[in-house]
Amino acid sequence: MLRLLQTTLGRLRLIGYCEGTSFLLLLGVAMPLKYLAGRPGAVRVAGMAHGIFFLLYVAAVFQATAEHGWPRKKTVMLLVAALLPFGPFYADAKLLRTES
Numbered sequence: 001m002l003r004l005l006q007t008t009l010g011r012l013r014l015i016g017y018c019e020g021t022s023f024l025l026l027l028g029v030a031m032p033l034k035y036l037a038g039r040p041g042a043v044r045v046a047g048m049a050h051g052i053f054f055l056l057y058v059a060a061v062f063q064a065t066a067e068h069g070w071p072r073k074k075t076v077m078l079l080v081a082a083l084l085p086f087g088p089f090y091a092d093a094k095l096l097r098t099e100s
Contacts, residue, residue: 008060008063008064008067008068009064009068009096011060011063012057012060012061012063012064012096013092013096015053015056015057015060016057016060016081016082016088016089016091016092016096017088017089017092018053018056019050019053019054019056019057019082019088020086020087020088020089022046022049022050022053023050023054023085023088024085024086025046025049025050026043026046026047026050027085029042029046030042030043030045030046030047031043054082057082057088058079058082061075061078061079061082062075074095077091077095078091078095078096081095
């Protein structure tokens with residue numbers, strides 16, 4: 001894991017994994033707890049974590065784009081992936097694995 005943090009691409013991939021996982025936890029666990037069990041605190045915690053990871057992901061995408069000189073289309077696709085459930089995992093498999 002420490003090796004991932006040494007490169008811009010590694011950091012992007014790690015943050016993408018965390019962002020995607022936090023989004024799925026927010027949608028699949030925290031939201032049902034809020035609306036079905038009346039526990040809004042779960043959304044507050046998961047939402048804050050997801051928000052932080054989302055902002056880190058966006059920053060990491062721009063940093064990697066600047067370092068690697070990626071085309072605008074790839075950058076936009078990586079950013080759109082963050083808006084979709086399972087998107088960061090797909091982006092990692094299809095767009096970032098080829099860079100390693």
